[in-house]
Structure formats: C-alpha cells, structure tokens
Amino acid sequence: MYKTAVARTLRERRILHDVSLELTYRCNLDCFFCYNDREKAGQLLSVQQYSVLLEDLARMQTLFLMLTGGEPMIHPHFFEIGRIARDLGFVIRVRTNGHSLSRRNCERLVDEVAPFMVEVSLHGASAEVHDRQTRVCGSFKRLLANIENAKQAGLRVAAVSTPTAWNQHQIAEMFDVCDSLDIPLRFQGPVAPRDNGDTAPLVIQPAEATWARIAEVQRQRFDQTAGSRQQIASEEVAVEADAETPVTCSVGTAGVDIDPFGNVQACMHLQEIAGNVHEQSIEEIWNHSPLFKRARQRAVDAAQLFTDKPRKQLGAPLYCLAVEENLGKSHCGGCAAGEQQAPA
Amino acid sequence: MAELFLSLCPQVRHRAVSEEGVLVHLDSGRILVVNEVGLHIINTLTEPSTHRELIASIEEQFDVSSECAAIDLEAFLAELEREQVLIKGARRGDPVNV
16 A cells, blocks of 8 residues: 555645654765765755754655764754654654664664664674774674664664675674664665775676575575564655656655755755755745655666666666666776875 | 543554644554544544543534434544553543653
C-alpha cells in the first residue's frame, strides 16, 4: 500500500515527503573515500533558521527527516536541532559514523531526539581494515563499543557499508560482525568520485566480482532466515521508482537534500542548486524551482540507456546520475595531474 | 462515571499525504496508511478526546449520521488498538505527539 498508492500520490501531488539535512561537512574520522566536497563554502544555517525550516517542512507534511553530514553529531547544535525535529513530529534517522555514540550521547539521543533509526558506517570486519579506511586508529573498537551503547540505550541501529578494494575480502565477516551485534547490514556503492569531481577515491573501487559475492551472501542469509523476516519502515521509506515510467532513481519526486549552507538540491550528490533557504523558504523552492522536474526527467532518460541490459556503473549493479555527473567533472584533458594513487 | 479519553501513542508519527494519512510507529517500525476519515480521527486524537467528541467531529466533518459514525469509529479504533497506536485513559493536558 505504501509503496504503491502512497508513493504514487507523493509523485503525482509533488508532496515533499523525505528530506536529508547535511548538518555539517566536518567529521571526526578521515575516510579516504569520503564523497563530501570539504572545500564547499557558504554561510552556515543557524539554529533559528533550522527551526523555521523544520516548521515549514512540518507544515508541508514532510514525514521522514535524515540528519546526516559529514558527521552530524559533531554539529554544535545537533541535539537542539534534533529536539526541534522531534517536537515537530518527524520520523528521524541519524546517519553517523558512530564515533560519537558514547553512552551519554546515546541517552541524549533517546531522550532528546527519539530517532526512529541510527545508521552507522562499518568499513571492515577487523580493526586493521576498518581503521585503514577511516584513517583513525581505534575507530573500529570504538564503533563496536558504541553500537552496544546505542542498543543498550534502546536505539534501533543498522549498519551501512561501502565495499572497497580494502574490505572486499571481508564481506561475509562483516555480516558476522553485525550478526554478533544483532543489527542489520546493507551495502551501498559504488565508491564514487567526490562531489567536486575528485576521482581519487576510485582507486579503491572493489573488484566487480565483489557485488556478486555480496548478492550471494545475502541470498544465503535470506534462505536461512526465511519466515522470520519482518519488514520495517526503514526499508519502506524510499519512494520507489514507479512502475509506469522506468527511472534510475526517485530523484526529483518527493525528496530533497539541504546542505550545511542552506543549498537545496534534488539529491545529496547532484550539486545543482534549486535555491537557498537563506534567501527563500523551502516551500517556495520546492514549489517553483524547475530543477526537480529536470532531475526527474534525467532519471527517466537515463533509464532508457538500460532497456535491454542490466544497470551497471563502476562495476556495481546500479546506475546513479550523480556518479556519472561527478565523473564528468574530472575530465580535464587527461593530464597526469588527474591520476591518483591510494594511500598506503 | 468519567468518560474515557483516547489519544495517540507518543511513539507514533503521522502526516497527511493528500487526503490520506501515513502513520509510523517508532517502536514497531510499522507503517499504517489511513483514509480521509481515518486521517481526520488521527488529527483529532492529537488532543485527548472522548468517543462522543470523536463521533461528533466525524458527523460534522463528513455529514454522516451519529450511528454510522459510531460504527465506523469503533472498527477504526479497534484497528488502532491492535497496532498499539492508541492510548486509553489519557487526560486533557497530557503531553501528546504532533
């Protein structure tokens, strides 16, 4: 019902149902393949502006709110913004690297933000692999302890991982780690260029066979757990591609991303700006910017490329407009300056 | 005997999607979709309300008889109770969700 009738209504009536707030691009880890453009600049939104923005979104009937970053929990007003969002009745997800989930912060999350879900980033099944990607010694050990803190506080936790050349040999083991913590794990990818077009992260793209390996492990696990699965809202919140018109993703239909400087984008990674909440209300931007319709059309056009073949991009079984666009930014003539080496 | 007040469980979030309503229970993770009348009842339940007040509100909003409103209301409230969306015995002035 939700994925069919409601998703269709959202598309047809253009209801802004799902919003991501990138609260900051700062981070307390230093992941080699981070996609954020840390050079991006602008005037940060104030708490007062977040308050007005969230009130506008509540009035517009936005239901799902993602607090993300960078690392959202190191925003100096993270809990204040989260509290405002909770009081306005959003279903809140916090996407964090998990480094700040101390016992005290977990208790504060429960008491002040009441998120529906906390998603943490897992980069490997051992300290050696995880810490290599985060470039912060001790981050793996701390993540596992913090996940325990979060669960003990009563938070619903899920893990997200990007397969890379450095962790591709630990796919099954990462599932085992998450099983031992009793949290679900999903993989996302591919390793993408940074949002400014920097292709340095691509040197740790996993082998193409990794995706088949992930599918195989997931299939085995699916068979083993048949009958005991329970679909939860976190798996339903995305407004799915509609059946009538093939699209590569749901961009432009019912969700936006708002960066730390108030720029409103159709997607976190498509850097074209629909408007800025320093200058206009989110309602004006959503109702009047032509960008969303254009983004939707791009997803429709892109789907036409795959009418007779499976989607594939950088070895991953999908196609993302933003990855394609950000790859295009790096085409500067093919000089040696564009070539990157992975750090040791 | 004092009338029983009903209200939404604080763990439930909801929004209108055009004429329908979407509810998410934060504990169970379940999503409920309700029709226009259901959305009206949900919105009314954001303040503790009695059966009588709910029936009167439905009558007024949808131009139906109180008998018809009462039958539909009972069925709907039973479903909300099954989904653990409803709190019985709330008092006016109790904190409620948006």
